Amino acid sequence: MLDESIQELAAGALQRIAMAGTAEELEAVRVEVLGRKGGALAEISKGMGKLSPDERKRIGAVLNQAKQEIETALDARKATFEAVALAAKLDSEWLDLTVPAPGPRRGHLHPITRIQRELEDLFVSLGFAVLDGPEVEDEYHNFDALNIPADHPARDMQDTFWLSGGNLLRTHTSPVQVRGMERLKLPLRMIAPGRVFRNESVDASHEHTFYQLEGMMIDRNVSVAHLLYFMKTLLTAVFQRDVTVRLRPGYFPFVEPGFELDIQCLICGGPGCPVCKQSGWVELLPCGLVNPHVLRQSGIDPDEFGGFAFGLGLTRLVMMRYSIDDIRQLQGGDLRFLEQF
Numbered sequence: 509m510l511d512e513s514i515q516e517l518a519a520g521a522l523q524r525i526a527m528a529g530t531a532e533e534l535e536a537v538r539v540e541v542l543g544r545k546g547g548a549l550a551e552i553s554k555g556m557g558k559l560s561p562d563e564r565k566r567i568g569a570v571l572n573q574a575k576q577e578i579e580t581a582l583d584a585r586k587a588t589f590e591a592v593a594l595a596a597k598l599d600s601e602w603l604d605l606t607v608p609a610p611g612p613r614r615g616h617l618h619p620i621t622r623i624q625r626e627l628e629d630l631f632v633s634l635g636f637a638v639l640d641g642p643e644v645e646d647e648y649h650n651f652d653a654l655n656i657p658a659d660h661p662a663r664d665m666q667d668t669f670w671l672s673g674g675n676l677l678r679t680h681t682s683p684v685q686v687r688g689m690e691r692l693k694l695p696l697r698m699i700a701p702g703r704v705f706r707n708e709s710v711d712a713s714h715e716h717t718f719y720q721l722e723g724m725m726i727d728r729n730v731s732v733a734h735l736l737y738f739m740k741t742l743l744t745a746v747f748q749r750d751v752t753v754r755l756r757p758g759y760f761p762f763v764e765p766g767f768e769l770d771i772q773c774l775i776c777g778g779p780g781c782p783v784c785k786q787s788g789w790v791e792l793l794p795c796g797l798v799n800p801h802v803l804r805q806s807g808i809d810p811d812e813f814g815g816f817a818f819g820l821g822l823t824r825l826v827m828m829r830y831s832i833d834d835i836r837q838l839q840g841g842d843l844r845f846l847e848q849f
């Protein structure tokens with residue numbers, strides 16, 4: 509009678525062990541059946557004191573065997589769970605040491621720098637030198653030598669950040685023309701890309717700090733035809749497709765005749781938007797033949813030499829090239845914007 513219920517209990521326990529899906533379920537079986545306090549087998553052995561010595565010996569043997577079988581089954585099942593857990597852990601922690609390391613995250617050139625370098629390469633290939641000039645300029649190079657004396661109304665065309673001591677933040681890259689004429693031998697071909705500053709209110713197409721690329725060529729018999737050839741070469745290289753441009757007279761004291769070369773707005777395609785101030789055109793490339801006064805001021809004989817000069821709005825060119833509809837994004841420092849290029 510008693511050995512039957514022991515065997516039944518053992519059979520039930522073995523079945524539960526076989527069915528257990530987790531280590532916790534196994535532990536529950538162990539506590540219920542083998543637990544010293546309140547475990548089913550412990551309860552049975554408590555009642556054995558009432559049995560005769562022979563019976564006690566026989567039932568004791570049955571009890572021990574059942575206990576051993578259950579323990580063996582528990583251990584085996586536990587080992588299976590541990591092996592599965594270990595295999596999963598090894599799988600998840602596996603490292604392929606032959607995979608190359610990802611390396612540091614690399615940045616890239618700012619779109620303005622990229623276009624600037626493209627243009628530098630182009631002009632170097634056409635025989636132009638690339639010059640640099642100071643951002644803190646003196647009045648002579650920024651204005652006087654360019655035929656803009658102190659009382660000239662053209663000074664108001666460019667709102668200036670004046671510094672103490674009479675210096676200023678250059679309002680355009682044209683002072684580098686003057687420095688080029690002072691430094692280089694004739695005939696000369698030079699470009700000067702750089703940052704310029706104007707004390708003006710900012711909107712979708714105007715920054716207080718922006719980039720220009722100055723160009724100048726001085727030689728014998730330079731004409732408007734040369735100027736147009738280089739302007740066309742420049743625009744074809746940047747846009748790699750036909751763009752619509754218009755040439756109109758423009759006034760700058762340092763060129764005569766002077767022109768404004770505008771590009772049809774590539775943001776709106778013509779009908780008008782905030783970038784082109786609803787006009788459909790963007791001022792991009794003012795240019796002209798160098799005014800004889802400017803040549804003379806730098807010690808060049810205008811009867812022998814002539815030249816052309818241009819002052820490309822580099823930041824605006826970048827806006828047109830990449831369809832950027834607000835100039836402020838270019839120097840806003842927002843990586844989400846810059847990562848697109």
Ligand code: FA5
Pocket residue numbers: 666679680681682706708713714715716718720760763766791792793794795796817818819820821822823824835
């Ligand atoms: C000049 O600065 C002359 N020095 C250009 C020049 C050089 C003419 C040589 C003739 C010969 P302007 O002020 O128009 O010109 O500026 C030149 C270009 O810079 C403009 O066509 C425009 O594309 C760009 N630009 C002017 N102001 C801003 C601004 N606030 N923000 C962004 N781009 C500007």
